[in-house]
Amino acid sequence: MTLTKTRWLILAATFGVLAGCGGEGSPGKSASAAPIGQGLAPGEHAIEVVGPVVRSVGPYSGARDAVRFAPNTYGQSRERRDGTGGRQEVLATNDAGPYTIRMRMDLQREDQEPDRETAAVTIQLPPEARAGQTYRLENTAQARHGEAFLSIMGYGQSLPFGGSGTVSVAELGEHLSVQFEFRGGQPDEDNERHVIGRAYKIPLSRQGEAHYTLVVAGEATDRIQHTRFRNAGSIMVGPSMQFDLGDERQPGRYRLANRPGAGAIGLQLFDHRGVDVGGEIDLERHGDTWSATFQFDAQGETSLRGEGGFDHVTAWGGRR
Numbered sequence: 001m002t003l004t005k006t007r008w009l010i011l012a013a014t015f016g017v018l019a020g021c022g023g024e025g026s027p028g029k030s031a032s033a034a035p036i037g038q039g040l041a042p043g044e045h046a047i048e049v050v051g052p053v054v055r056s057v058g059p060y061s062g063a064r065d066a067v068r069f070a071p072n073t074y075g076q077s078r079e080r081r082d083g084t085g086g087r088q089e090v091l092a093t094n095d096a097g098p099y100t101i102r103m104r105m106d107l108q109r110e111d112q113e114p115d116r117e118t119a120a121v122t123i124q125l126p127p128e129a130r131a132g133q134t135y136r137l138e139n140t141a142q143a144r145h146g147e148a149f150l151s152i153m154g155y156g157q158s159l160p161f162g163g164s165g166t167v168s169v170a171e172l173g174e175h176l177s178v179q180f181e182f183r184g185g186q187p188d189e190d191n192e193r194h195v196i197g198r199a200y201k202i203p204l205s206r207q208g209e210a211h212y213t214l215v216v217a218g219e220a221t222d223r224i225q226h227t228r229f230r231n232a233g234s235i236m237v238g239p240s241m242q243f244d245l246g247d248e249r250q251p252g253r254y255r256l257a258n259r260p261g262a263g264a265i266g267l268q269l270f271d272h273r274g275v276d277v278g279g280e281i282d283l284e285r286h287g288d289t290w291s292a293t294f295q296f297d298a299q300g301e302t303s304l305r306g307e308g309g310f311d312h313v314t315a316w317g318g319r320r
Contacts, residue, residue, distance in 0.1 A: 037200040047197035072100040212308020275300035
């Protein structure tokens with residue numbers, strides 16, 4: 001079956017979706033967090049997906065995070081022959097974004113009731129997204145640089161076809177509140193999808209991130225790089241640095257050296273191999289996440305020094 005006009009109006013009224021609000025990054029009727037949060041507690045979301053074969057059924061019942069708001073690097077894409085797509089890569093940071101929100105849900109096929117499986121709707125907000133704005137919402141293949149886009153994954157769901165909608169941002173910072181609607185697909189091929197939903201005061205999940213200054217041959221550059229545990233014993237800072245913890249996997253102050261050892265953590269500088277490293281690092285742990293401040297000098301064919309720190313690095317094997 002396809003979604004009838006009456007059914008759609010009922011859903012739109014229930015979810016408080018804004019129709020015809022603004023356009024590509026334009027400030028239409030700005031969304032308010034109050035109606036978005038009607039019937040939802042902070043940290044909750046609601047989605048309705050209706051199509052000819054599959055429909056959403058109640059809240060997500062799986063074991064993974066039901067909803068997650070986090071920085072996400074704005075992906076690069078080529079412009080297609082039909083003129084759609086074409087995005088530049090924008091590195092995401094905790095404080096500036098760009099951000100995504102991923103919302104999981106249970107789906108059910110009409111010919112397999114009462115079995116249900118899970119899928120996820122992901123919305124990538126555009127770079128420079130702001131609260132109080134309504135943005136045109138495209139599918140992943142169509143979105144150009146600066147546009148928001150939506151994808152559905154899981155349970156055999158995808159949106160490899162046309163369609164569009166809007167996403168209204170009521171709150172963006174340490175929490176995100178949004179409402180959205182999207183229509184896509186081809187009714188004659190039974191792949192039509194209508195998606196509407198809301199998310200209320202979803203807390204920001206910060207990613208591992210390093211901020212430091214590197215001085216090479218007297219020339220200083222400020223760097224921001226994604227940071228993560230590569231394995232249980234090493235922390236990667238972008239593609240350029242790695243801290244090797246060795247057996248020193250507790251909070252504390254340690255020497256930095258070329259290799260880990262008693263009271264020392266190893267530091268590899270992949271862009272400057274063959275240098276002799278010295279310095280100091282203070283490691284702290286906060287539940288499942290690690291942070292540190294560090295400073296180092298390295299001598300060889302090139303002299304360099306660095307100073308800064310990282311935070312929100314999820315422990316190896318910890319919750320992500």
